[in-house]
Amino acid sequence: MAAVTIRGLTKRYGDNTVVEGLDLDIADGEFLTLLGPSGCGKTTTLRCVAGLEKPDAGEISIDGRVVVSGRTFVPPEKRDAGMVFQSYALWPHMTVRSNVAYPLKMRRRPRAEITSAVLEALEMVGLDHLADRSVGALSGGQQQRVALARALVARPSLLLFDEPLSNLDAKLRASMRTELHAMHERVGTTSIYVTHDQIEALTLSDRIVVMQHGAIHQIGTPEEIYADPVDRFVADFVGFENFLTGIVVDVDTWTSVVKVDGFPTALLARSSKHRTFDPGDDVTLALRANNVTLTDFNAASAATSTSAGTDGIPATVTGVAYLGDQVEYQVKVGAHTLKSRMSSPVRWAEGDQVAVVLQQDSLLVVKES
Amino acid sequence: MTRLAKPALIVFVLMMYVLPLAMVLYGAFRTAAPGLPGALTLAGFAEAFSDRRTYETLGSSLWLAVMTGIGATGLAVVFAWIVSRTNAALRKVITPLMVVVLATPPLFFSLSWNLLGTPEFGLLNQLLGSIGLPGDLVSVGGGWGTWFVLSLKVCSLGYFILIGPFLAMDRRLEEASLISGASRLGTFARINVPVMAPAVLGVFIINFIIGLIAFEIPLIVGRAGGFEVLSTQIYAFVTNETPPNYAAASALALLFVVAVVVLVAIKWRLLDRRQFTTVSGKGAKPEPWDIGRWTWACNGFVAGYALLAFVLPVVQIVLGSLQPLFGVNDFSLTNYEALFADPVVLPALGNTLVLALVGGLLAVAISLLLGVVGRHGSIRMRRTLELATWLPWAAHGIILGLGLVWAFLTVPFLRGLFGTVWIVLIGLIIASTPVASRTVDAALAQVGKELEESARVSGASQLRTSLGIVTRLILPACGAAWLITGIQIAGNLEVPILLSLPTNETVAVMVFQFNSQGQTTQAAALFCIVLAAAAAGGLLHLAIRGVARSVAHLKIGEAKSWRLSPSEA
Numbered sequence: 001m002a003a004v005t006i007r008g009l010t011k012r013y014g015d016n017t018v019v020e021g022l023d024l025d026i027a028d029g030e031f032l033t034l035l036g037p038s039g040c041g042k043t044t045t046l047r048c049v050a051g052l053e054k055p056d057a058g059e060i061s062i063d064g065r066v067v068v069s070g071r072t073f074v075p076p077e078k079r080d081a082g083m084v085f086q087s088y089a090l091w092p093h094m095t096v097r098s099n100v101a102y103p104l105k106m107r108r109r110p111r112a113e114i115t116s117a118v119l120e121a122l123e124m125v126g127l128d129h130l131a132d133r134s135v136g137a138l139s140g141g142q143q144q145r146v147a148l149a150r151a152l153v154a155r156p157s158l159l160l161f162d163e164p165l166s167n168l169d170a171k172l173r174a175s176m177r178t179e180l181h182a183m184h185e186r187v188g189t190t191s192i193y194v195t196h197d198q199i200e201a202l203t204l205s206d207r208i209v210v211m212q213h214g215a216i217h218q219i220g221t222p223e224e225i226y227a228d229p230v231d232r233f234v235a236d237f238v239g240f241e242n243f244l245t246g247i248v249v250d251v252d253t254w255t256s257v258v259k260v261d262g263f264p265t266a267l268l269a270r271s272s273k274h275r276t277f278d279p280g281d282d283v284t285l286a287l288r289a290n291n292v293t294l295t296d297f298n299a300a301s302a303a304t305s306t307s308a309g310t311d312g313i314p315a316t317v318t319g320v321a322y323l324g325d326q327v328e329y330q331v332k333v334g335a336h337t338l339k340s341r342m343s344s345p346v347r348w349a350e351g352d353q354v355a356v357v358l359q360q361d362s363l364l365v366v367k368e369s
Numbered sequence: 370m371t372r373l374a375k376p377a378l379i380v381f382v383l384m385m386y387v388l389p390l391a392m393v394l395y396g397a398f399r400t401a402a403p404g405l406p407g408a409l410t411l412a413g414f415a416e417a418f419s420d421r422r423t424y425e426t427l428g429s430s431l432w433l434a435v436m437t438g439i440g441a442t443g444l445a446v447v448f449a450w451i452v453s454r455t456n457a458a459l460r461k462v463i464t465p466l467m468v469v470v471l472a473t474p475p476l477f478f479s480l481s482w483n484l485l486g487t488p489e490f491g492l493l494n495q496l497l498g499s500i501g502l503p504g505d506l507v508s509v510g511g512g513w514g515t516w517f518v519l520s521l522k523v524c525s526l527g528y529f530i531l532i533g534p535f536l537a538m539d540r541r542l543e544e545a546s547l548i549s550g551a552s553r554l555g556t557f558a559r560i561n562v563p564v565m566a567p568a569v570l571g572v573f574i575i576n577f578i579i580g581l582i583a584f585e586i587p588l589i590v591g592r593a594g595g596f597e598v599l600s601t602q603i604y605a606f607v608t609n610e611t612p613p614n615y616a617a618a619s620a621l622a623l624l625f626v627v628a629v630v631v632l633v634a635i636k637w638r639l640l641d642r643r644q645f646t647t648v649s650g651k652g653a654k655p656e657p658w659d660i661g662r663w664t665w666a667c668n669g670f671v672a673g674y675a676l677l678a679f680v681l682p683v684v685q686i687v688l689g690s691l692q693p694l695f696g697v698n699d700f701s702l703t704n705y706e707a708l709f710a711d712p713v714v715l716p717a718l719g720n721t722l723v724l725a726l727v728g729g730l731l732a733v734a735i736s737l738l739l740g741v742v743g744r745h746g747s748i749r750m751r752r753t754l755e756l757a758t759w760l761p762w763a764a765h766g767i768i769l770g771l772g773l774v775w776a777f778l779t780v781p782f783l784r785g786l787f788g789t790v791w792i793v794l795i796g797l798i799i800a801s802t803p804v805a806s807r808t809v810d811a812a813l814a815q816v817g818k819e820l821e822e823s824a825r826v827s828g829a830s831q832l833r834t835s836l837g838i839v840t841r842l843i844l845p846a847c848g849a850a851w852l853i854t855g856i857q858i859a860g861n862l863e864v865p866i867l868l869s870l871p872t873n874e875t876v877a878v879m880v881f882q883f884n885s886q887g888q889t890t891q892a893a894a895l896f897c898i899v900l901a902a903a904a905a906g907g908l909l910h911l912a913i914r915g916v917a918r919s920v921a922h923l924k925i926g927e928a929k930s931w932r933l934s935p936s937e938a
Contacts, residue, residue, distance in 0.1 A: 019905075050822075050826055051825070051826075052825065052826070053823050071476050075825070075828070075831070076822070076825040076832070077825050077826070077828045077829055078828075078829075079421050079826075079832055081826055082827075083822075083823060083826040084828065085818075085822070085823055087817060087819050089817065089819035089820050089822065089823035090823075091820055091823075091824075091838060091842070092842070093841060093842055102824070102826035102827050102829070106827055106829045106833075107826030108829050142525045150823070150827065154827075155827070160826070
């Protein structure tokens with residue numbers, strides 16, 4: 001096991017800078033996920049750690065040993081890592097057993113040890129009964145398990161995952177996610193996991209790194225990232241669907257009061273703990289769709305206010321989408337369009353007048369990115 | 370790779386593939402023959418380009434290039450279309466047929482069509498004569514005959530370039546157009562044609578180049594009807610004049626090299642960046658159109674081609690080899706007996722076999738080395754290597770031979786090799802590298818990068834990965850490449866015709882000599898022996914693959930039962 005340190009990592013392809021000056025520390029035994037849309041540089045970062053790409057600048061050390069720095073470059077085979085690829089990358093001319101045995105053979109382990117370690121690794125992924133199949137005869141999920149066994153078998157100090165679940169169907173993805181999590185609990189190897197799927201990131205990781213355009217936007221635990229995104233990009237990526245821009249009129253330690261054009265009253269919002277704001281600042285408010293509740297217009301106007309003026313904002317329904325157990329509405333408040341998700345059945349139709357209630361504490365002030 | 374290996378490889382490639390062409394350039398400006406003292410002059414150019422015949426042959430060459438471009442590309446498109454888009458029953462024989470036609474040397478087609486098209490005596494004319502038509506209806510001598518035979522042979526290369534894009538073209542693209550309201554014809558014109566245009570145009574340029582530089586078919590088929598092209602003219606400058614006019618030959622050759630390099634550059638610039646066809650939808654599966662009553666037309670077309678490009682030539686050359694004198698239907702093994710009694714034939718056969726095996730193996734090994742290095746090198750390095758190995762193709766056979774004569778007689782430490790079998794071997798390796806490397810590259814492209822990367826991360830070095838994973842995976846393809854390259858070498862006339870001496874002649878040269886001395890049936894018999902050897906090689910290759918496959922199967926099966934028995938017990 002090993003801690004990984006990345007300093008000033010930069011990688012360019014021609015004029016295109018994919019990763020720029022990236023700094024990252026991964027603790028021993030930690031499961032860290034690089035999360036971001038395609039082209040954000042997450043895979044390139046992973047491949048630089050693996051030694052499959054040579055960075056243009058920067059330094060990487062694994063377990064205190066510098067593997068990339070200036071003219072130093074330790075080739076991938078000398079980095080003691082295991083890697084699971086998106087396409088599984090199993091060698092078609094070998095059986096399941098020989099595929100898994102390969103890393104041990106390369107490390108020149110004695111035969112008896114190889115036999116038992118291979119069996120153990122295959123048992124761990126539940127495929128010991130298929131050891132002598134040709135890899136072509138396996139299903140996608142089975143192939144991915146073999147790839148996992150191969151990555152684990154030599155007990156490397158570092159495990160690397162390059163979108164390993166993206167080629168599987170939704171159901172299989174869910175069960176493999178659970179298995180990967182259990183596997184990490186068991187072996188505890190330092191792991192770097194690349195994905196664009198926020199569910200994978202949230203369920204698997206000790207910490208998540210959200211990236212865009214080759215730079216880090218936020219590093220935090222799944223709870224921090226999910227509940228407290230620092231900027232609009234991260235918020236958007238973890239499922240905030242409504243964004244309102246406004247001006248801060250008042251602040252205290254935990255909350256800000258923000259005036260948004262078209263809303264009858266100023267809105268009370270939680271301040272991100274990553275940043276403080278001053279009155280007069282332009283800010284963005286982020287809000288999840290299921291924190292936007294609709295009520296009948298008349299009932300709302302009659303209701304008594306419970307939370308600082310965020311109740312009963314008059315709005316018009318502009319779109320209705322039935323999602324099964326939930327219904328998604330689009331409503332117009334002044335010039336703003338808000339998305340609301342409520343449980344079924346459908347209660348309003350396009351053109352209806354409604355009142356919008358924003359749930360208390362659900363508004364979050366984020367940085368515009 | 371160590372720091373020395375890369376420059377060493379580049380020097381090797383330059384020596385092997387670029388030096389001979391550079392020597393053609395040098396030779397064009399020399400007054401004296403290779404190896405003799407002389408001055409630099411423009412006399413060669415003056416001589417070559419003041420001759421009126423040069424312009425006539427230039428015209429003939431251009432005519433042949435354009436016509437071959439049209440004819441061979443047309444055939445290739447039709448066959449690729451039949452295979453990828455129709456349900457004609459005979460579409461299944463097209464690919465095997467094309468493999469055979471591609472692997473068979475042009476010398477075979479020139480020999481057998483020369484016989485087939487002989488008035489009165491050729492098989493075709495005899496067949497037509499027997500149904501009451503005039504016995505001299507078909508005559509293949511001259512320009513049209515050359516064009517016809519060349520197109521039959523050359524379309525196979527274009528077919529293999531086109532079949533990939535044709536099969537990869539997603540049927541959904543057509544369906545989307547049909548649903549948008551376009552007719553079948555409209556869809557063909559607005560979707561199929563533009564999507565395929567870059568690939569088809571690329572094939573046209575390749576066929577154009579082949580038409581420009583073709584040597585064997587114009588030499589044997591065309592010359593018989595008084596049809597001269599530039600390549601045969603170059604050959605004439607060297608062999609028909611005493612002393613051989615190397616400067617004039619080189620000056621003409623240079624014209625070729627420039628034309629071909631320009632064409633290849635145009636192709637690269639225009640086409641290689643626009644690869645629409647690789648962008649295919651998910652699950653692209655070729656689904657044939659039910660073409661209804663047009664099926665018979667497609668089947669007829671395929672059958673007709675098979676008859677003209679394969680069945681008739683083989684039957685003719687075998688029948689011819691059994692005739693004491695061409696056209697005399699008195700079949701016996703006399704020709705073969707005479708050949709085996711001839712003291713120079715057996716050594717030539719042995720010599721050719723060794724050249725084919727060793728040269729083929731080395732050409733494949735070099736292609737593999739360059740392919741693997743190119744895979745990991747920078748884009749510029751890859752382009753350089755690719756360009757270098759394409760050069761001998763651009764300067765086909767006869768020019769390459771000329772360049773090697775210059776290179777080996779002028780460069781001091783190479784002079785000792787002149788007249789030995791080594792120069793022939795080197796020439797044949799260079800000439801066959803483009804074929805070998807296309808086959809190897811196609812196989813390499815099938816090996817995904819992640820297969821290598823996973824081995825690296827697993828702890829295997831670059832060398833070990835290249836040998837144990839990449840090379841191992843494409844081994845069957847390397848075997849096929851060796852076979853095809855070996856056959857190309859055995860049938861190659863262009864290179865040894867200028868480089869070999871009577872002491873180390875190859876079978877191809879001997880066949881050509883028999884043929885030009887009028888001993889056409891002996892030439893046919895000798896070539897039949899080459900064909901039989903090639904066919905035996907092909908069968909051996911298939912057998913080895915079959916055995917290897919069943920062994921692999923057995924191994925896995927055995928291991929499985931070994932695993933099962935303890936757990937069952």
